[in-house]
Amino acid sequence: MTIYLDHAAATPVDRAVAAAMCEALTDPQLQANPAATHAAGEAARGRVEQARAEVAALIGAAAGEIVWTSGATESNNLALIGAARLRAGRGRHLVTAASEHASVLAACDELERQGFAVTRLPTDPMGIVEPAVVAAALRPDTTLVSLMQVNNETGVVQDIAAIGTLCRERGVLLHVDAAQAAGREAIDVRALQVDLLSLSAHKMYGPKGIGALFISRETVRRVEPVLVGGGQERGLRPGTVATHQVIGMGVAARLAAGRRVEDCARLVPLREALWAGVSRLPGVFLNGHPQRRACHILNVSVAGIEGESLLHALRELAVSSGAACAAESAEPSAVLRLLGRSPELAQGAIRFSLGRVTTAVEVARAVEVFVTGVERLRRLAPPA
Numbered sequence: 001m002t003i004y005l006d007h008a009a010a011t012p013v014d015r016a017v018a019a020a021m022c023e024a025l026t027d028p029q030l031q032a033n034p035a036a037t038h039a040a041g042e043a044a045r046g047r048v049e050q051a052r053a054e055v056a057a058l059i060g061a062a063a064g065e066i067v068w069t070s071g072a073t074e075s076n077n078l079a080l081i082g083a084a085r086l087r088a089g090r091g092r093h094l095v096t097a098a099s100e101h102a103s104v105l106a107a108c109d110e111l112e113r114q115g116f117a118v119t120r121l122p123t124d125p126m127g128i129v130e131p132a133v134v135a136a137a138l139r140p141d142t143t144l145v146s147l148m149q150v151n152n153e154t155g156v157v158q159d160i161a162a163i164g165t166l167c168r169e170r171g172v173l174l175h176v177d178a179a180q181a182a183g184r185e186a187i188d189v190r191a192l193q194v195d196l197l198s199l200s201a202h203k204m205y206g207p208k209g210i211g212a213l214f215i216s217r218e219t220v221r222r223v224e225p226v227l228v229g230g231g232q233e234r235g236l237r238p239g240t241v242a243t244h245q246v247i248g249m250g251v252a253a254r255l256a257a258g259r260r261v262e263d264c265a266r267l268v269p270l271r272e273a274l275w276a277g278v279s280r281l282p283g284v285f286l287n288g289h290p291q292r293r294a295c296h297i298l299n300v301s302v303a304g305i306e307g308e309s310l311l312h313a314l315r316e317l318a319v320s321s322g323a324a325c326a327a328e329s330a331e332p333s334a335v336l337r338l339l340g341r342s343p344e345l346a347q348g349a350i351r352f353s354l355g356r357v358t359t360a361v362e363v364a365r366a367v368e369v370f371v372t373g374v375e376r377l378r379r380l381a382p383p384a
């Protein structure tokens with residue numbers, strides 16, 4: 001039996017979420033197009049709006065500030081491309097970090113091809129993007145800053161509140177990718193002074209293929225759609241709203257809001273036990289900040305061992321060597337290279353990510369598998 005320690009890549013769908021989705025797919029009263037004006041459409045629409053309020057409540061937003069998307073990738077694309085294009089008259093410069101998710105970095109690449117300028121900030125050796133570094137990168141023509149709250153590889157938490165304050169002072173929009181933060185860190189879009197914020201259901205025990213973009217009331221006229229079609233979602237994201245997906249995300253958001261504190265209180269000691277266990281071996285390093293990180297991720301580098309062989313030795317564990325989306329490439333993680341890790345250490349990195357279903361027994365077994373695996377590989381190929 002594989003021990004699942006890859007919750008940063010996908011979380012299992014909560015039973016209550018699956019039950020609500022099942023009902024949405026089978027209840028004859030919920031099959032109409034939620035945009036339809038008849039009573040059947042109204043019934044579906046009622047449930048869509050209830051879910052919108054639940055997602056809004058998770059982040060301290062109003063229901064009318066939530067736009068449904070297919071996931072955080074699409075939310076990030078809509079936030080960056082949609083806001084940059086509509087504000088192009090004011091300026092054509094964006095600021096982000098080199099440690100962002102591929103969907104943010106690729107959206108920036110696309111904007112550069114369209115004539116925008118992008119500054120990709122480095123992190124410090126612990127993975128932090130210092131607010132002062134962000135402030136120094138702002139130019140008179142900067143219209144948008146995009147930074148993630150919790151890094152998907154290391155779990156490092158950025159000081160979004162401080163960055164929110166300085167963006168507000170300078171009249172620059174702030175977009176936050178909160179896909180890993182939701183259900184783990186407190187998120188209050190007003191307190192943090194965030195204008196746009198991306199969420200993904202499958203990172204918080206909801207289904208894959210659904211996400212949301214928060215667009216603050218004040219910002220909504222500063223974003224243009226990326227897709228064209230019907231007028232759904234106030235024209236910002238046309239296409240028939242997927243009732244069952246949305247209902248699933250609503251339940252997931254309600255559960256995340258209710259369980260966040262207790263979930264994390266349970267995960268922190270498990271994550272610490274995992275670290276205590278694997279760091280008994282020499283040559284095992286923690287990637288990221290020792291304190292400022294989310295409760296679910298532990299990323300370690302192992303000296304003298306090739307990443308591929310290590311993953312093979314750990315095949316009893318579902319873990320990854322970097323971001324799931326980069327799993328196809330043999331390139332060492334760019335996020336870890338930013339921390340100053342050598343290509344070798346960045347390559348021999350393992351990301352463990354824990355979740356609601358993780359038990360202390362599984363963590364103990366994971367330590368055992370890791371320690372015996374690393375010791376065996378080191379015996380086979382002793383460090384030079």
Ligand SMILES: *Cc1c(COP(=O)(O)O)cnc(C)c1O
Nearest residue numbers: 071072073101152177179180200
């Ligand atoms: C998973 C993830 C995404 C992409 O979300 P999808 O819903 O899979 O498109 C974006 N950003 C971060 C930080 C993520 O962890």
